[in-house]
Amino acid sequence: MEVKKEVTIYDLAKTLNYSPSTISRALNNHKSISKKTIKLVKETAEKVGYRPNNLAAGLRNNKSKTIGILVPHLNRPFVSTLISGIEESARKAGYNVLISQSYDEAEIEIANARTLYDSRVSGLIVSLAMQTELYDHFKQFTDQGIPIVFVDRVPKTYNSYKVIIDNYTAGYKATKHLIQGGCKRIAHFAGSQHRNVYEDRKKGYVDALKEHNLPIDESLIIPFKTLSFEEGEKATKKLLKMEQPPDAIFSANDTAAVSAILCAKKMGFSVPEDLAIIGFNDDPISKIVEPALSTISHPALKMGKISAKRILEHEQKEQDDLLTEVSVLNTEVIARASTRPIN
Amino acid sequence: MEVKKEVTIYDLAKTLNYSPSTISRALNNHKSISKKTIKLVKETAEKVGYRPNNLAAGLRNNKSKTIGILVPHLNRPFVSTLISGIEESARKAGYNVLISQSYDEAEIEIANARTLYDSRVSGLIVSLAMQTELYDHFKQFTDQGIPIVFVDRVPKTYNSYKVIIDNYTAGYKATKHLIQGGCKRIAHFAGSQHRNVYEDRKKGYVDALKEHNLPIDESLIIPFKTLSFEEGEKATKKLLKMEQPPDAIFSANDTAAVSAILCAKKMGFSVPEDLAIIGFNDDPISKIVEPALSTISHPALKMGKISAKRILEHEQKEQDDLLTEVSVLNTEVIARASTRPIN
DNA sequence: TTGAAAAATGCAATCGGTTGCAAAACTAGA
DNA sequence: TCTAGTTTTGCAACCGATTGCATTTTTCAA
Numbered sequence: 244m245e246v247k248k249e250v251t252i253y254d255l256a257k258t259l260n261y262s263p264s265t266i267s268r269a270l271n272n273h274k275s276i277s278k279k280t281i282k283l284v285k286e287t288a289e290k291v292g293y294r295p296n297n298l299a300a301g302l303r304n305n306k307s308k309t310i311g312i313l314v315p316h317l318n319r320p321f322v323s324t325l326i327s328g329i330e331e332s333a334r335k336a337g338y339n340v341l342i343s344q345s346y347d348e349a350e351i352e353i354a355n356a357r358t359l360y361d362s363r364v365s366g367l368i369v370s371l372a373m374q375t376e377l378y379d380h381f382k383q384f385t386d387q388g389i390p391i392v393f394v395d396r397v398p399k400t401y402n403s404y405k406v407i408i409d410n411y412t413a414g415y416k417a418t419k420h421l422i423q424g425g426c427k428r429i430a431h432f433a434g435s436q437h438r439n440v441y442e443d444r445k446k447g448y449v450d451a452l453k454e455h456n457l458p459i460d461e462s463l464i465i466p467f468k469t470l471s472f473e474e475g476e477k478a479t480k481k482l483l484k485m486e487q488p489p490d491a492i493f494s495a496n497d498t499a500a501v502s503a504i505l506c507a508k509k510m511g512f513s514v515p516e517d518l519a520i521i522g523f524n525d526d527p528i529s530k531i532v533e534p535a536l537s538t539i540s541h542p543a544l545k546m547g548k549i550s551a552k553r554i555l556e557h558e559q560k561e562q563d564d565l566l567t568e569v570s571v572l573n574t575e576v577i578a579r580a581s582t583r584p585i586n
Numbered sequence: 587m588e589v590k591k592e593v594t595i596y597d598l599a600k601t602l603n604y605s606p607s608t609i610s611r612a613l614n615n616h617k618s619i620s621k622k623t624i625k626l627v628k629e630t631a632e633k634v635g636y637r638p639n640n641l642a643a644g645l646r647n648n649k650s651k652t653i654g655i656l657v658p659h660l661n662r663p664f665v666s667t668l669i670s671g672i673e674e675s676a677r678k679a680g681y682n683v684l685i686s687q688s689y690d691e692a693e694i695e696i697a698n699a700r701t702l703y704d705s706r707v708s709g710l711i712v713s714l715a716m717q718t719e720l721y722d723h724f725k726q727f728t729d730q731g732i733p734i735v736f737v738d739r740v741p742k743t744y745n746s747y748k749v750i751i752d753n754y755t756a757g758y759k760a761t762k763h764l765i766q767g768g769c770k771r772i773a774h775f776a777g778s779q780h781r782n783v784y785e786d787r788k789k790g791y792v793d794a795l796k797e798h799n800l801p802i803d804e805s806l807i808i809p810f811k812t813l814s815f816e817e818g819e820k821a822t823k824k825l826l827k828m829e830q831p832p833d834a835i836f837s838a839n840d841t842a843a844v845s846a847i848l849c850a851k852k853m854g855f856s857v858p859e860d861l862a863i864i865g866f867n868d869d870p871i872s873k874i875v876e877p878a879l880s881t882i883s884h885p886a887l888k889m890g891k892i893s894a895k896r897i898l899e900h901e902q903k904e905q906d907d908l909l910t911e912v913s914v915l916n917t918e919v920i921a922r923a924s925t926r927p928i929n
Numbered sequence: 930t931t932g933a934a935a936a937a938t939g940c941a942a943t944c945g946g947t948t949g950c951a952a953a954a955c956t957a958g959a
Numbered sequence: 960t961c962t963a964g965t966t967t968t969g970c971a972a973c974c975g976a977t978t979g980c981a982t983t984t985t986t987c988a989a
Contacts, residue, residue, distance in 0.1 A: 246729070246730055246731045247729045247730065249730070249945095251944095251945055251946080252945070252946065253945075253946095261968075261969085262968065262969045262970075263945085263946075263947090263969090264946095264947075264948075264968075264969060264970080264971095265967085265968055265969070266946095267945095267946060267947060267948085268947085268948090268968085270946095271947090275966070275967060275968080276966095276967070276968080277966075277967060277968095280967080280968085294700075294703060294704055294726070295704050295945090295946080296645070296704070296706065296944085296945050296946070297704045297705045297706065297946095298641050298644040298645040298648075298650060298705070298706050298944085298945080298946095299645050299944070299945035299946040299947090299974090300945080300946050300947075301641040301946095301974095302639070302641040302642050302645050302944090302945085302946080302973095302974050302975065302976090303945085303946055303947045303948085303973070303974050304946090304947075304974080305641075305974070305975095307641060309684075309705075316670070317666050317667075317669055317670040317673060318663070318666040318667040318669070318670045319666075320661070322666075323660050323661040323662075323665075323666035324660075324661040326660050326661070326685070327659070327660040327661045327687065330660060330685060330686065330687055331687075334686060334698070334701075337701075339684050339686075339701060339702075339705055340684065340685050340686070341652075341682050341683065341684055341685075342669070342673060342683050342684075342685050343673065343677065343682075343683070344670065344673055344674075355677070357637075358677075358680075358682060359682075360637060361637055361638050361639070361640045362640045362641070362652075362682055363639065363640065363641050383637070386589070386590045387589055387590065387592070388589045501874060505874075527870070527871055528870055528871055528874045531844060531848075531871045531874050531875045532874045532875075532876075533875075533876050592975095594974095594975055594976080595975070595976065596975075596976095604938075604939085605938065605939045605940075606939090606975085606976075606977090607938075607939060607940080607941095607976095607977075607978075608937080608938055608939070609976095610975095610976060610977060610978085611937095611938085611977085611978090613976095614977090618936070618937060618938080619936095619937070619938080620936075620937060620938095623937080623938085638975090638976080639974085639975050639976070640976095641974085641975080641976095642944090642974070642975035642976040642977090643975080643976050643977075644944095644976095645943095645944050645945065645946090645974090645975085645976080645977095646943070646944050646975080646976050646977045646978085647944085647976090647977075648944070648945095
């Protein structure tokens with residue numbers, strides 16, 4: 244197959260009788276190049292089909308105008324929307340977006356971090372795998388002054404940007420919402436307590452119970468591995484077969500919550516009368532299930548945009564030693580039919 | 587902020603008293619380097635924290651071991667799963683994945699194609715924007731021998747790899763499924779007829795009716811712009827208010843189909859008795875809605891993996907002039923509760 | 930021991946932009 | 960017209976890895 248020779252700034256230089264430096268500067272609107280020259284260069288570049296080689300520029304500058312993303316799973320509503328937000332902001336600023344998924348495994352996360360580093364990303368946006376507990380694989384970025392934004396699932400201690408929601412308050416609000424509906428025995432579908440998001444949601448749940456003088460019943464707090472549909476069904480079955488079943492469930496995600504609704508209905512319980520249920524995330528399924536699932540909003544798109552912004556801004560900043568900088572977004576209870584109206 | 591100096595092959599060369607060429611070859615397991623040297627080089631590289639610079643290698647080779655993806659929207663179940671499949675295969679082969687979304691606008695698609703080209707992707711995987719009709723922006727890739735895989739939404743004529751399902755047959759099967767359930771007045775939610783997927787689904791629908799001697803009623807074929815929930819509601823309302831409303835709907839996607847179920851129920855029709863409904867894609871919501879939505883499977887993950895494979899294989903191939911090479915995947919009717927059992 | 934073939938390694942150019950500094954060209958006031 | 964200052968442009972090194980070809984080293988049969 245014949246491959247057309249690509250046009251480089253050297254070709255442009257020859258054509259226009261300028262030096263490559265001038266061409267390069269003209270294309271980048273360098274202030275020391277006259278407007279006349281800039282115009283001429285750009286027009287010619289357009290005409291002859293010149294295309295910049297990002298690899299060359301990236302090599303010279305040791306960064307690639309690329310944001311790396313490291314998430315557990317790409318095909319989840321929250322994550323794919325988060326990425327959509329990142330992509331939108333990045334693209335507007337002329338940045339590319341490299342993606343990778345860890346499948347919630349620390350080992351893969353580590354490998355992917357390496358690869359993204361090797362591609363000299365300008366910044367990294369990470370949502371941690373379920374079981375990641377060591378953060379050494381992020382040090383390579385920090386050492387090179389490459390900004391990292393942890394989003395949603397963040398490490399407790401690592402020094403960097405973070406974009407999160409207030410999971411504690413969200414958990415508190417969700418639980419309080421159930422209490423205000425008259426629920427007294429509230430179960431909780433808890434995610435991995437290694438991850439801040441699930442840990443905090445649970446804490447909010449516990450504190451809401453305490454504040455309303457409801458007992459904490461450990462048998463009502465179900466530890467989940469992945470908060471999957473199947474796990475949700477199993478847990479619901481178990482709960483509803485108890486001698487004294489709960490009258491409500493606060494699930495740490497929507498998937499498990501929806502499975503609880505379906506399972507409860509199948510077992511003859513009515514939702515929300517016998518069992519009120521509230522989820523977390525406002526996934527698309529939460530609007531579709533019947534009764535529609537009350538849940539907690541999760542501003543994925545916005546979190547994505549802010550994460551990207553942090554990286555892009557970082558380029559401008561004076562690189563003092565990087566301090567932790569946390570953005571906390573608002574969430575709210577979305578009351579639908581799966582919980583009882585507030586008294 | 588202090589930035590640690592990065593280790594290059596030159597540093598390794600100095601340390602080990604070899605030339606950079608030998609280091610490079612050793613790291614790449616070149617056959618002309620002794621196993622002893624390879625071992626030594628690799629161990630030292632590991633020890634001193636050497637990290638390859640993909641930009642440098644990419645510049646030299648004029649390609650970046652990166653697959654570019656161009657899709658309409660990232661946060662849709664089909665697309666995000668497709669990408670997940672691409673990412674998985676690409677990663678295994680040591681390739682990175684660059685993403686971009688066109689928001690279904692040809693103009694953005696063109697701009698993104700440029701950017702991906704400028705990053706010297708090794709291959710491009712595209713699902714076309716709704717209104718794209720000119721394909722000039724793909725020529726730059728073809729001219730450079732960069733393989734393009736069109737997936738799902740593909741151009742009719744462009745010469746390249748294609749990974750699709752048989753939309754015609756799928757549309758035919760979906761319609762036939764309704765007919766076999768006893769439906770006689772079957773409406774169709776049709777997508778943009780510029781895109782093969784929607785055009786072919788409609789053709790399958792039309793032919794199924796014809797073959798079963800059912801009349802084609804143009805008033806039952808509703809043209810959609812985006813097949814959104816809102817559009818679906820509106821269309822359903824309109825249909826059910828007709829003097830002689832349809833007894834079934836074949837929707838070209840699940841979103842509109844689900845909205846039809848909900849809308850029909852709200853209007854007092856029972857599904858599937860009064861109105862049978864079948865969708866397309868097997869999105870997560872289709873399992874959740876009640877009655878559960880019958881639909882057509884869409885092997886997103888597999889399509890992603892195959893698309894990536896096409897790109898990766900292409901690298902090996904003798905680059906004869908690229909011919910069109912089409913992979914057609916199987917789909918099947920997933921019968922759930924929103925359609926009537928087959929007689 | 931010698932010579933030729935085979936194996937291992939090195940030289941130097943190359944990929945395409947970017948940029949500090951020097952130099953040239955231009956402007957304007959004296 | 961001359962000079963100092965300003966604007967514009969060029970020189971050349973550099974980023975880090977790859978690779979064709981030449982050279983050195985090793986191997987082994989004669």
